[in-house]
Amino acid sequence: MGKRGQIAIYVIIAVIIVVGFLVFLFMRERFVPVPSVEVDLKSGIEKCVRDSVNEATDIMLPQGGFIEPKNYKLFNKTKITYLCENAGNYKPCINQHPMLINEINNEILIYAEPKIENCINNLIFALKRKNYEIKSEKTNISISMTKGKIIVDVEKKIIASKGETKISFDKFLIEITNPAYDLINVAIEIVNNEAKYCSFEYTGYMMMYPEIDIRLYVTSDSVKLYSLKDISSGKKMNFAVRGCVIPVGF
Amino acid sequence: MKKNESFKAIVQIILLIGMIFAFSYFIRESFEIREKNVIEQKKNSKSKIEIFMLFYEKLVKSIFSEKGLVSAQEEVIATCIETKDGKYCQEYNSSICNSICKDNCIPLEMDETEECKIGTCFDNFEGNCIISPKKRCEQKGGIWYNEPNGNVNVCEKRCCIIGEKTEFVTEKRCEILSKRKGIEMNFKREITNEIDCWLATKTQEEGACIIGKEDDYNVCKFGTRQECEQKRGEFYPNYLCSNPELKTKCERQKSSGCVKGKDEVYWFDSCGNRENIYDANKARSWNNGMVLSKEKSCSLGTANNPFMNRGTCGNCDYMLGSICGNKTNEQKLDDSMQNFVCRDLSCIDEWGNKREHGETWCHYQSLTGIDNKTMNAMDLPGSRHFVMSCVDGVVRIQPCQDYRAEVCREARIDIGMGKLFSQAGCSANRGSECVEINEKLKEKKADKTKIFEECIKNPDCYIKNVSISKKFAVAECAPKYPVGFNRDREDIESVEEKCGFATKKCKVAEVKTTSGWDCKVNCDCLKEEFIEKMNDMCISLGDCGGKANYLGDYVKNFKVSKQGNSKTKNLKKLLNYDAGKEITIIYANETKDNFIDINPYAQLYAEILLKNESLTEKFLKIISKIKGTSGSTTAILKRQVEAKQGPASLKIAGAIVGGPIGLILLGTGNANILDRFSRGLSEEEVNALTALVYAPWTAPYAIIAVIIMVYGIGIGDTNRVSITYECLPWQAKYGGENCWKCGSDGLPCGKYACESLGRECKYFDESETGIASCRWVNKNDVVPPKIKQLDGVLPEGYSYVDITDRGFTIKTNEEDGCIKSYYKFNFGIALDKLGQCSYIVSGEETEEIVAFDDMHALSGGLFKDNHKIEFFVPSPESFGATLSKPNEKIDFKIFIKCRNGNGYENPVNYVVSMCIKPGEDNSGPIVLGKIPEINFVKADTNLQEISIFVNEPAECKWDYENKDYESMKNVFDCADEDAIRFKSYLAYECNATINLIKNEENIYVRCIDQPWLKGVDEGKRNTMTNSYSFTLKKTNPLKITNIEPGNGSVLVSGVEPMSVKLSLKTTGGLNGNAKCSYKVGESFIRFMETGKNVHKQIFNAITRNDIFGSEEKRIVIKCEDEIGNVAEDVSLFSVRIDNEEPKITRVYNKNNVLYVITNEKAECVYSFEKCDFNYANGTLMQGNAFVHSENFAKKQTRYIMCKDEFENKPGQCAISVRGVNF
Structure with missing residues (x-):
């Protein structure tokens, strides 16, 4: 390689360095690393929420949507809530939880809220140990459900400061993939039919809506146990129905 | 072939979709009949499922009607709003209700309470309608409507398009679901049934959506128009993303696979976009880069061979029994590079036959x-x-x-x-x-x-x-x-x-x-x-x-x-x-x-x-x-009591000798038999003789007849033998060696199955393990039940004495301790565990050595711990005592054996002893009752037929005054027939027609027993010393009042079909209580709630053209009380279904105020954005009647939409108004 070639190479390198520097200057804003505290806190809270809510639904759904069922049928050591029941004979069942989605929302909230709170406190405590000064306000959590999702809205003002660094949060919106809403809606449909017509033709229903697998088991004391399974996630919801019972024996 | 396939498809779709909630033709048949005979449903007003459900509900309510149940059971029902264990709105027998209930029960049936009345609960947060009790609904934030069938405007379902899916839901729900999905609501009011809505999913327009550019190539996503709009893309209907016209990078048919929510195997382009249904013929499938419909795609098979083309075609159909899935060794595409295939969803049943998916x-x-x-x-x-x-x-x-x-x-x-x-x-x-x-x-x-x-x-x-x-x-x-x-x-x-x-x-x-x-x-x-x-x-x-x-x-x-x-x-x-x-x-x-x-x-x-x-x-x-059904006695011994209906002196022919069963069927004879014997002995007469012999009260005739036969006519002896077949409840064999077999047939083990396998098989439900089981309990129990006397059942003056392990004696407090024959009393034995008992009595042959199975079953052979016995004391004559020794006493014994569930019995008989002495039958007949039982008669009745039932064969008379038997003027016609059943008694019937001169007549009845002694030995006959009396009263005519809907009333509803509650009152007649029916065709159908003086019927499917007429309805009502008073009336009313949105009849500007006039009461909103805006997002105008106003200073275009009280509103604005400044 000749001298001119070398010079050309140096020039190219110099241009690359200059361009690179200019690009750096121009994009600096974008390359500023997010303080790890923010990432930690966000992902930490998200994890807290996700775990608590999933834990709640994992407990509740097999029990008919309640953490501690009061009126239930025991099956395989599981307390399965009567969503529709008539303790007498012959007559259709009476819907025990007409606003089921609302009730389940509240149940999730009651279960998850202290856990989320506790979890956030732990996160804050961890930050404090890293010499962050933390200012936080009261936590407000609201839960709503929609198709395939549970949406948790955590309102909490947190200001973390350490030296010059100051980070603040006030709202976390976490979407959790969970079939609870879909399962509950099918349960409502079944219960409505049971309360009105004493039966639900689930085979036909599954033909039209195959996303949810429906199983029905009738115990010897004429309690109907419905088991709904979300095909894609495998999550299950159970509930019991008692109505239109013909007293056994002649 | 293609025709067959389509036929099959049609049939299955009809079966599986159109009538999913029941069996196909079962619904069709009934549905058609409903349409023809009852109420013609408006065809597009409800889903087929709902219509079926309305029909099914009819059945349910007819079978499970609570009113009837209550009256039938004659129980007083109370309603508990919340039980201690967390049940809501439950009915219980009032005697136990308060003990179950958290608070005091309401002494009314559930539907009569304010709190637990069943209606429609509207969940405003979710847009769902739920059938539920009122209080529970409102407590949880729902809006409750007094409409138990869901015929509420807000509950009307239509088709909601959400992305590539559809849902048959209420408008509110559609709005909520769309909002949550972040898309604009697309509520198809014109799709009025679930099937059409479901099919709409399949026919949604799809195409390529260009959402931007990358390297001079268009970025494309395949999907629905709605999805494309959501992405703010440019929609190319029916285009595949690999279509060269779109200038994308996507290369056609790079892979195949399944799609969530779709049945078929699809081709995918290199960008991951779904293309058309897989076909080995790629060119045909690609269809020049245009969407190829399912119908035009390859065919998977034929009716005879539904998977004939499985190797080359991915046109699976879930409804027809196939779906896209991973390939297997047996089920795969011919192209080995492809990993998916149409999987067969059929099954093989227990007989080895193929069953279709959904069957x-x-x-x-x-x-x-x-x-x-x-x-x-x-x-x-x-x-x-x-x-x-x-x-x-x-x-x-x-x-x-x-x-x-x-x-x-x-x-x-x-x-x-x-x-x-x-x-x-x-x-x-x-x-x-x-x-x-x-x-x-x-x-x-x-x-x-x-x-x-x-x-x-x-x-x-x-x-x-x-x-x-x-x-x-x-x-x-x-x-x-x-x-x-x-x-x-x-x-x-x-x-x-x-x-x-x-x-x-x-x-x-x-x-x-x-x-x-x-x-x-x-x-x-x-x-x-x-x-x-x-x-x-x-x-x-x-x-x-x-x-x-x-x-x-x-x-x-x-x-x-x-x-x-x-x-x-x-x-x-x-x-x-x-x-x-x-x-x-x-x-x-x-x-x-x-x-x-x-x-x-x-x-x-x-x-x-x-x-x-x-x-x-x-x-x-x-x-x-x-x-x-009550009964603490065995049927047999109970019937012994019934046998008392015959005069005691003739019980001699009652075969206590043949065991108590012999007492069951004591009958009566015929007074004219003697004449027949004198004429010879035909088969009928032998039969009559047989009947005579078994009719103990006619025994004297029998004796005479036999004398005539033997000495007069000279024909030989007769011998009577009775064979009794006693049908007992079926009980499983002893022990439990087969308990384990419960569930061994692959079907869940049920309690009934378990109990049928062995007396000692016990059912354990699914509560602990999730699987029910059946186990042999008390397997090692070889000890027979220990027998002792059952306390607390003996009547006063009776006692158990000489109690040992081997038996006891029953004594009365009379001096000799003996019990008079013809008397009935209760006693019993108690076991220390459930046992099956048998017995024989004194007089039966070889009583000490009779095997358990040859003895008479006690309590019908049922396993019980307490066997209460209602005992009718037989006469001493039954045991050979002669009538010449009237005071002879007999030691009577009942020998009892009991077995445990494993079949082990007491080796030595347990003996119940008593001393029996003759009783006297000097009482006159007893009138057990009459038919009709009610003392009221129809208003226009002058002659009333009455049947009385007497406890023994008798002759009876009646009069308007209380007199002795001889003085009574009117005679009852008493049948010379066998005893018949009257209530729980065997009784003898006498009939008379009573002339009712006054509105109220007192009637007195007296009878004399032993009619066969008439003219023979009148002195031995017993007459009633007191009259049986009753008063017959004429009632006032039955009247129908307070019919609602009243004549001329107009009922307006926003939905069709609508619910109409027909109610009326009855007065007069039998305390105003009656049963009312309404007329359909030539038949009268009973009201759902009737029997008292208020009668209600809800018609939940009244339309503008049904069996009761077009808009003017005429319902004929007929009420009848228990004694036959009849009243008829008609409910005339008209219905107006308001399912049309309000119309804007005039719009004007006055002093910068915009006035909108509607043709009916309404509320109006406007939007500045677009004509098809969402009503909920509109700005409300002032006025909720006919005139609506809004400041019009701003002359911008307003899109106006109005809705009436029934929520009827147009799909888009009714009018757009723009002001012009002159």
């Missing part, structure tokens, strides 16, 4: 229905009905209610090419109604033809005939699918009574001729065929008699006994015959062609639509029968 069929644990050869009901103890279904290639099992409270019914539909498609379901077993019908047979003057007509009208009943000879034929209404016997039920004694219907005694007469003894009457009763036929009848009633359980283990649950000895046949074999063994073991093996056809049931549904209330009544009477 449901019945499975029974034994044969079911009627055996055409023997006419037996074939369901065996322990057997349960199941619905099997094939879903996603797997056979599922769903049990019907246990104990055959529900039966599985099936429709098999020919879908061509020799293929059948089944649909099955569980439904209520109406077999218990047959027992009720049987009861009527025993009532006085039963019209058998009518009763049997009623029997065969019930699809679950049939007439069971047993004909042994001309003289012995029995017919009863029996259930086709007998309901199982639950050994844990509280009123277990009623089971004994029900089986007792088939307990019959056949009287045989043998005559000595010159060549020896010859059987003359009912000779077939001495043959085993008699026992076999009687057992057929017995087992047909339910779990009674000799039959096998569902696994084929035979148990003999009947007794055959004789009274007297046959001179022509050795009866030992007959008495030990195992009837029913061979035949019922065969029933244990189910066959594939044995099923309950839905057809008769479908017809029943149709009938219910027209006669729902009468059915309710019938059904509920049975319920009351089942629930209300």
Whole structure:
């Protein structure tokens, strides 16, 4: 390689360095690393929420949507809530939880809220140990459900400061993939039919809506146990129905 | 081929989609009948599912009507709003309600309470409508409507398009779901049923969506228009992203795969976009880069071979039994590079037959229905009905209610090419109604033809005939699918009574001729065929008699006994015959062609639509029968008491000698028999003689007749022998060695099945393990039950004495401690565990050595811990004491043995002793009651027929004043017939027609007993010393008042069909109480709520053109009270269905105020954005009547939309208004 070639190479390198520097200057804003505290806190809270809510639904759904069922049928050591029941004979069942989605929302909230709170406190405590000064306000959590999702809205003002660094949060919106809403809606449909017509033709229903697998088991004391399974996630919801019972024996 | 495939598809779609909530033609049949006969449904107003449900609801309500139930049970019902264990709105018997309830119960039925009235609960947060009690709905934030059928505007469902999916939901729900999905609401009001909505998913427009550019290539996503709009892309309908015209980077058909929510195997382009359905012929599938519809895509197969093209075609169809899935060794595409295939979703059933995906069929644990050869009901103890279904290639099992409270019914539909498609379901077993019908047979003057007509009208009943000879034929209404016997039920004694219907005694007469003894009457009763036929009848009633359980283990649950000895046949074999063994073991093996056809049931549904209330009544009477049957005594001993109806002096012919059974069927004779004997002895006369002999009160005639025969006419002796078949409740064999077999047939183990396998089999439910099991409990129990006296049942003045381990004595407080014959009292034995007991009494042969099985069953052979016995003391004459020694006392003994569940019995008889002395029968007859029981008569009645029922054969008279028998002027006609059943007694009927001169007449009745002594020995006859009296009162005419809707009223509804509550009151007649019906065609249908003086009927499907007329409705009402007063009236009203949105009739600007005038009361909103804005997002104008106003200073275009009180509104703005500045 000749001298001119070398010079050309140096020039190219110099241009690359200059361009690179200019690009750096121009994009600096974008390359500023997010303080790890923010990432930690966000992902930490998200994890807290996700775990608590999933834990709640994992407990509740097999029990008919309640953490501690009061009126239930025991099956395989599981307390399965009567969503529709008539303790007498012959007559259709009476819907025990007409606003089921609302009730389940509240149940999730009651279960998850202290856990989320506790979890956030732990996160804050961890930050404090890293010499962050933390200012936080009261936590407000609201839960709503929609198709395939549970949406948790955590309102909490947190200001973390350490030296010059100051980070603040006030709202976390976490979407959790969970079939609870879909399962509950099918349960409502079944219960409505049971309360009105004493039966639900689930085979036909599954033909039209195959996303949810429906199983029905009738115990010897004429309690109907419905088991709904979300095909894609495998999550299950159970509930019991008692109505239109013909007293056994002649 | 293609035609067949389409046919199959159509049939299956009809079956599986259009009528998913029931069996296809069952619905169709009933639906059509409903349409023709009842109310013509507006075709597009409800989904087919909903229409079916309305229909089904009718059935449910007719069967499960609470009103009737309550009245039938005669219980006072109270409502508990919340129980201590967290149940809401439950009804209980008022006697226990408060103990269950958190607070005090409301002494009303649920629907009469404010808190628990059932209505429609609207969940405003989710847009759902739920049937629920009022308080519970409102407590949780719902809006409650007093409309139990969901006919509420806000609950009207239409099709909501959400992305590529559709949902048949309310408008509110559509709005909520769309909002949550972040898309604009697309609510298709014109799609009014669920099927069309579901199909809309399949026909949604799809295409390529260009969402940007990258490297000079368009970025493309395949999907629906709505999705594209959501992404703010440019939509190219029917284009694939790989279409070169779109200038994308995507290369066509790079891979194949399944898509969530879709049935088919698809090609995918290199960008991951779905293309058309997989076809090995790539060019055909790609379709020049345009969407190829499912119909035009390759065909997977034909009707005969549905997977013929599986190797090359991915056009799977979930409804038709295939879906995209991973390939297997057997199921794969020809192209080995492809990993997906149309998977076969069919199943192989228990018979090895192929079942289609979505098919449901019945499975029974034994044969079911009627055996055409023997006419037996074939369901065996322990057997349960199941619905099997094939879903996603797997056979599922769903049990019907246990104990055959529900039966599985099936429709098999020919879908061509020799293929059948089944649909099955569980439904209520109406077999218990047959027992009720049987009861009527025993009532006085039963019209058998009518009763049997009623029997065969019930699809679950049939007439069971047993004909042994001309003289012995029995017919009863029996259930086709007998309901199982639950050994844990509280009123277990009623089971004994029900089986007792088939307990019959056949009287045989043998005559000595010159060549020896010859059987003359009912000779077939001495043959085993008699026992076999009687057992057929017995087992047909339910779990009674000799039959096998569902696994084929035979148990003999009947007794055959004789009274007297046959001179022509050795009866030992007959008495030990195992009837029913061979035949019922065969029933244990189910066959594939044995099923309950839905057809008769479908017809029943149709009938219910027209006669729902009468059915309710019938059904509920049975319920009351089942629930209300009391009985702590054995049927046999109870009947001994009934036998008291005959004069005691003649009990001598009652065969206590032949065991207590002999007392059951004491009958009466005929006073004219003597004349017949004097004319010779035909077969009829032998028969009459037989009857005479078994009619103890006619014994003196018999004696005379015999004297005439022997000494006068010179013909030889007669011999009477009775064979009694006693039908007992079926109970499993002792022990529990077969308990483990429960569930071994692959079906879930049920309680009924478990209990049928062994007396000691105990059922453990699913609460602990999730799987029910059946175990032999008390396996090592070899100790028989310990017997002792049952305290607390003896009457005052009686006591147990000399109590030892081997028995006790019953004494009275009279000096000699003896008990007078003809007296009845209760005593009993108590066991330390459940046991089955048998007994024999003094006078029976070789009592000490009789085997348990040859003794008489106590408590119908049921296992109980307390056996209470209602005992009628027999006369000493029964044991050989002669009438010449009237004060002779007899030591009477009852020898008892009891077995435990494993079959171990006390080796030594337990003995109950008592001393019996003659009682006196010097009392006159007793009038047990009358028919009609009610003392009120119709307003226009002048002559009233009355039947009275007397406890013994008698002659009776009546008068308007209280006089002695002789002075009474009017005579009752007392039948010379056998005793008939009146309430729970055997009684003798007398009839008279009473002339009602005044509006109120007192009637006095007196009777004299022993009519056969008339003119012979009048001094021995006993007359009633006090009159039986009653007052007959004429009632006022029955009137209908307060009809609502009143004549001329106009009912307006925003939905069609609408609900109309018809209500009225009745006055006059029998306290105003009556039963009201409304007329449909030529039939009258009973109101849902009637029987008192307020009558209500809800019509939940009134349309603008139905059976009651077009918009002007005319409903004819007829009410009738119990005594026959009838009133008729008409409800005339008109309906207006307002399902049209308000129209804007005028718009003007005045002083910068915009005025909008509507043609009806409405509220209006406006938007500045666009015409098809969402109503909820609009700005409300002032005024909620006809005039609506808004500041119009701003002349910008306003899009205005109005809705009326019924939520009727247009899909987009009604008008756009723009102001112009002049």
